[in-house]
Amino acid sequence: MPRLLVVGSINMDLVTLAPRFPAPGETLLGERFLTAHGGKGANQAVAAARLGAEVHLIGALGEDAFGEELARGLAEEGVRLEHVRRCSDVGSGTASITVAGGENAIVVVAGANARVTPADVASASELFAAADAVLVQMEIPPETVEATLRLGRRLGVPVILNPAPARPLPQELLAQASLLTPNEHELATLLGADPQEDFRSLMQRAPAPVVLTRGEEGAWYCLDGKPVRQPAFRVPVVDTTGAGDTFNAALAVFLHEGLPEAVRKACAAAALAVTRLGARGGMPHRAELDALLERAA
Numbered sequence: 001m002p003r004l005l006v007v008g009s010i011n012m013d014l015v016t017l018a019p020r021f022p023a024p025g026e027t028l029l030g031e032r033f034l035t036a037h038g039g040k041g042a043n044q045a046v047a048a049a050r051l052g053a054e055v056h057l058i059g060a061l062g063e064d065a066f067g068e069e070l071a072r073g074l075a076e077e078g079v080r081l082e083h084v085r086r087c088s089d090v091g092s093g094t095a096s097i098t099v100a101g102g103e104n105a106i107v108v109v110a111g112a113n114a115r116v117t118p119a120d121v122a123s124a125s126e127l128f129a130a131a132d133a134v135l136v137q138m139e140i141p142p143e144t145v146e147a148t149l150r151l152g153r154r155l156g157v158p159v160i161l162n163p164a165p166a167r168p169l170p171q172e173l174l175a176q177a178s179l180l181t182p183n184e185h186e187l188a189t190l191l192g193a194d195p196q197e198d199f200r201s202l203m204q205r206a207p208a209p210v211v212l213t214r215g216e217e218g219a220w221y222c223l224d225g226k227p228v229r230q231p232a233f234r235v236p237v238v239d240t241t242g243a244g245d246t247f248n249a250a251l252a253v254f255l256h257e258g259l260p261e262a263v264r265k266a267c268a269a270a271a272l273a274v275t276r277l278g279a280r281g282g283m284p285h286r287a288e289l290d291a292l293l294e295r296a297a
Contacts, residue, residue: 008041047249118147242279
């Protein structure tokens with residue numbers, strides 16, 4: 001069983017479906033309201049656990065009702081929470097999402113996610129040393145992302161940086177990552193490059209190996225210095241939410257099998273994720289992934 005450590009965010013998503021977006025100062029009757037467990041760190045931890053990994057999560061929650069519910073949901077998925085701190089002076093992270101006419105408007109409040117510190121990372125050094133791979137994203141403070149990358153490099157543990165939401169980062173810091181997993185826009189942002197430049201050229205210029213996601217086209221990675229494409233698996237698409245988190249989780253879970261096989265399985269897992277509604281609703285279990293791979297073979 002692969003051992004995976006995830007350092008990242010935990011959010012409660014508050015979703016309102018409306019006929020249109022309200023004008024400033026307007027009160028509008030919505031059509032439906034729902035809550036969903038989210039945050040890129042938590043989503044990737046759940047996806048990895050469903051694929052059969054032993055998963056530990058480093059993060060933070062408020063001592064509030066959302067925190068209780070989010071912690072319970074993660075524990076039910078088998079995610080280990082010994083290193084998820086509870087903060088008494090700040091609420092759990094939230095994302096308020098209004099959906100209208102196929103578009104969405106999102107307001108994210110980091111809450112406790114902003115309290116995930118380099119000290120939290122340092123306190124889990126034994127988990128780092130025992131992990132087969134580490135996953136980190138950009139919804140926590142940048143100094144905590146940096147601490148994760150540097151500790152993984154010092155201990156010789158592969159660290160996958162999923163640079164979302166993307167922002168420019170020092171090249172020396174990016175070089176600490178074992179893998180970068182951006183899409184095209186995120187890669188250009190990371191490198192401070194022209195987004196019109198060919199993505200294959202950007203991949204070869206990056207200071208760390210890149211696995212680039214390209215939606216329906218699949219994913220690209222470099223083999224012997226040359227970009228190689230892993231085609232996507234053809235499935236009926238219902239909802240693409242959570243596909244990226246599923247891809248990253250699967251890549252980390254299967255990285256020990258070698259990069260080409262890990263990317264192939266990550267594409268298959270992401271394909272399954274888009275066949276059902278919701279970020280976590282479509283995240284596959286290991287048996288589903290094995291069945292798809294067997295059919296494809």
